[in-house]
Structures are given as C-alpha cells and as structure tokens.
Amino acid sequence: MLELHDAPLAPLTTFRLGGPAARLITATTDAEVIAAVREADDSGTPLLLIGGGSNLVIGDKGFAGTALRIATRGFALDGTKLELAAGEVWTDAVARTVEAGLAGIECLAGIPGSAGATPIQNVGAYGQEVSSTITEVIAYDRRTRETVTVANAECAFSYRHSRFKADPERFVVLRVRFDLENASGLSAPIKYAETARALGVEPGDRVPLEKARETVLELRSGKGMVLDPEDHDTWSAGSFFTNPILTHEEFAVFHARVEERLGDGVLPPAYPAGDGHTKTSAAWLIDKSGFTKGYGTGPARISTKHTLALTNRGEATTEDLLALAREVVAGVHAAFGITLVNEPVTVGVSL
Numbered sequence: 001m002l003e004l005h006d007a008p009l010a011p012l013t014t015f016r017l018g019g020p021a022a023r024l025i026t027a028t029t030d031a032e033v034i035a036a037v038r039e040a041d042d043s044g045t046p047l048l049l050i051g052g053g054s055n056l057v058i059g060d061k062g063f064a065g066t067a068l069r070i071a072t073r074g075f076a077l078d079g080t081k082l083e084l085a086a087g088e089v090w091t092d093a094v095a096r097t098v099e100a101g102l103a104g105i106e107c108l109a110g111i112p113g114s115a116g117a118t119p120i121q122n123v124g125a126y127g128q129e130v131s132s133t134i135t136e137v138i139a140y141d142r143r144t145r146e147t148v149t150v151a152n153a154e155c156a157f158s159y160r161h162s163r164f165k166a167d168p169e170r171f172v173v174l175r176v177r178f179d180l181e182n183a184s185g186l187s188a189p190i191k192y193a194e195t196a197r198a199l200g201v202e203p204g205d206r207v208p209l210e211k212a213r214e215t216v217l218e219l220r221s222g223k224g225m226v227l228d229p230e231d232h233d234t235w236s237a238g239s240f241f242t243n244p245i246l247t248h249e250e251f252a253v254f255h256a257r258v259e260e261r262l263g264d265g266v267l268p269p270a271y272p273a274g275d276g277h278t279k280t281s282a283a284w285l286i287d288k289s290g291f292t293k294g295y296g297t298g299p300a301r302i303s304t305k306h307t308l309a310l311t312n313r314g315e316a317t318t319e320d321l322l323a324l325a326r327e328v329v330a331g332v333h334a335a336f337g338i339t340l341v342n343e344p345v346t347v348g349v350s351l
C-alpha cells in the first residue's frame with residue numbers, strides 16, 4: 001500500500017485538474033482497499049475513491065482527507081462469466097472479452113477508467129450499457145462494515161445512474177461480475193443507428209465482434225472520446241452533461257420553445273425513455289444555444305470535435321472549467337428553458 005501526503009490529484013484525472021489530497025493511498029488488493037476505508041471511517045476522515053479519474057472534477061483547493069486510488073487487478077473468465085477487479089482498466093478488459101469471442105460489452109470499448117466505476121453511472125455508449133450484462137457487484141458496505149453482494153436487480157440502474165451514484169458514501173466496489181454471450185464470434189445485435197450505418201448493416205444485425213469494437217473506437221476517436229495525451233480535446237470527462245429526460249408535458253413546452261426560436265416544423269431530437277418520458281440531446285441543445293465546437297477563448301473550452309465535452313486546453317483551473325460549464329447551463333436555460341445536469345462527479349465544488 002503506497003501512501004503519500006499533500007499529493008497532487010490533477011495527474012490522476014483525465015481533466016488534469018484539481019488541487020492536492022491531504023493523503024493519497026494506492027491500494028492493490030481488496031484487503032488493502034478495505035483496510036484503508038475502515039481506517040478513514042474509524043477516524044472520521046473524509047474519503048475520496050478514485051479509479052481512472054475520468055469522471056471527476058476536483059476543486060482547485062483539493063481534498064482535505066484521504067484519497068484512495070483503487071489499483072487492484074483481476075480478470076477471470078469462466079465460460080461466459082466474467083469477474084473483474086475494480087482496478088482493472090475497462091477498455092483493456094473489453095478488448096480481452098472480444099478476443100475471447102464474447103459479446104455484450106464490445107460497444108463500450110474506448111471508455112476510459114476502471115471496471116469498478118462502470119456500475120456507478122451505469123456506463124453506456126453506442127447502444128450498450130453495463131446494466132445489461134452485470135449480474136452482481138461485490139462491494140464493501142461502509143454502513144454494515146461488511147463485504148456484500150449486490151445483485152443486478154438491487155443496483156437500481158437507470159440512464160447514467162445507479163444506487164451507488166445515489167448513495168456515494170456507502171459502497172466501495174471491489175469486483176464486478178458479468179454474464180456475456182457466446183454468439184459464435186459475433187457481436188450483440190447492433191442497436192445504435194450511427195454504428196449500424198458505419199458498419200453498413202441494419203440496426204439489429206450482428207457483425208464480427210472485433211469489427212464492432214474497431215468501428216466504435218473509430219467513431220469515438222473522431223469525437224475526441226478516446227484518451228490521447230497529445231490531444232487536448234480528450235482532456236475531459238467525456239460528456240460533461242447528461243441528456244435531459246422530459247415528461248410528455250415538459251417535452252411539449254420545450255418543442256414549442258424550439259419552434260419559437262428556430263422556426264416552425266423544427267423537431268428537437270427525441271428518443272423514448274420509458275414511463276411516458278422522452279430523452280432529448282444535450283449536445284443539440286448546447287449547439288443550438290450558440291455554443292458550437294471549439295467555443296471559448298480561455299484555457300477551458302468546448303472540444304473542437306464534440307459539443308458535449310468541456311476540455312482543459314492545458315493551463316486551465318477547475319474554476320475556469322466551472323465558469324464555462326455555468327455559462328453553458330445558463331445559455332441553454334435562457335434559450336430553451338432546460339437546465340442541464342453535469343455527468344461527472346464534482347469534489348469540493350458544484351456548478
């Protein structure tokens with residue numbers, strides 16, 4: 001177990017932002033993780049869990065407590081059953097399942113960060129979400145001080161949300177179990193229209209697994225959604241805002257506002273989101289509010305490749321980033337009456 005004091009946290013985040021932690025512990029076994037959590041809890045010290053730091057916005061003042069970096073390793077495949085240690089690098093694990101001929105997470109290739117963080121916001125992209133393949137999550141429960149098994153049905157998964165995100169002080173994910181599909185080297189049915197188009201197939205078709213993974217990686221790279229230290233468009237947390245989910249009434253009001261602003265007959269993006277709800281596109285809202293790709297003149301700007309990613313151009317502070325985020329939220333609200341919600345977890349700051 002490695003322990004550092006007054007340790008910079010910015011290098012541990014994909015934004016490369018945030019001040020130091022009073023104490024930084026790196027744990028490489030489940031026992032070390034649990035020991036560090038128990039020690040912090042016993043002494044009443046605030047605890048910050050860090051995986052790959054790809055969904056974290058840490059304040060410039062840093063974190064006055066123990067930051068615990070989870071660096072455990074473990075990839076165990078038994079038939080279609082996969083168990084990943086929380087610290088496994090997610091995109092590498094995806095590549096290994098594709099190599100093993102198993103379908104179910106191939107479209108989640110290229111998502112940065114750790115396996116243990118995937119259930120937190122029910123990671124999803126290109127028509128797949130981990131909630132479809134996770135069977136159970138092994139976690140340390142800080143309330144009961146025991147290791148528990150949380151079955152999929154108890155995870156309360158929804159769009160970019162879960163029980164773990166709703167109650168961040170309670171569970172420390174140690175391992176994640178999945179049940180994948182052996183479809184004789186083929187992918188799961190391709191759900192996302194953009195991926196199907198790029199693959200030259202119809203939605204619902206299956207394609208060779210590796211082809212699906214490669215195509216997703218290509219699409220993601222074109223949007224700055226695959227980490228590249230040389231490319232400031234990827235010094236981000238991916239999508240900075242979640243796609244708003246509206247009731248039918250809210251959507252009708254929004255649609256009227258769109259027509260008023262952009263002209264009769266303009267239909268905003270609308271996707272069924274269950275229970276009489278409609279999901280619209282945060283990227284579309286941002287763009288139509290005047291925040292186009294590359295927007296900004298300061299050290300924090302909108303990505304030149306995707307309106308939904310706020311980025312650090314190299315010299316930004318967290319306050320610069322938040323100022324840009326607040327400007328976007330206010331602009332979208334003024335234009336369309338919708339309040340965007342940030343997707344990354346904020347530490348010591350808020351929008």
Ligand SMILES: Cc1cc2nc3c(=O)[nH]c(=O)nc-3n(C[C@H](O)[C@H](O)[C@H](O)COP(=O)(O)OP(=O)(O)OC[C@H]3O[C@@H](n4cnc5c(N)ncnc54)[C@H](O)[C@@H]3O)c2cc1C
Pocket residue numbers: 014048049050051052053054055056070086111112113114115116117118120121122123124125168171172173174224225226227234236237238239345
């Ligand atoms: C370029 C880019 C593209 C992205 N694309 C996508 C995408 O397509 N889809 C998507 O869903 N996300 C995407 N993201 C966001 C991010 O990669 C995911 O949310 C990822 O799962 C975060 O993993 P992490 O290990 O980096 O988590 P961190 O950023 O380290 O932590 C995120 C949150 O999870 C908590 N946490 C971390 N590990 C644990 C654990 N073991 N137990 C309990 N809590 C824990 C942290 O305390 C924090 O609250 C993208 C990010 C970037 C930078």
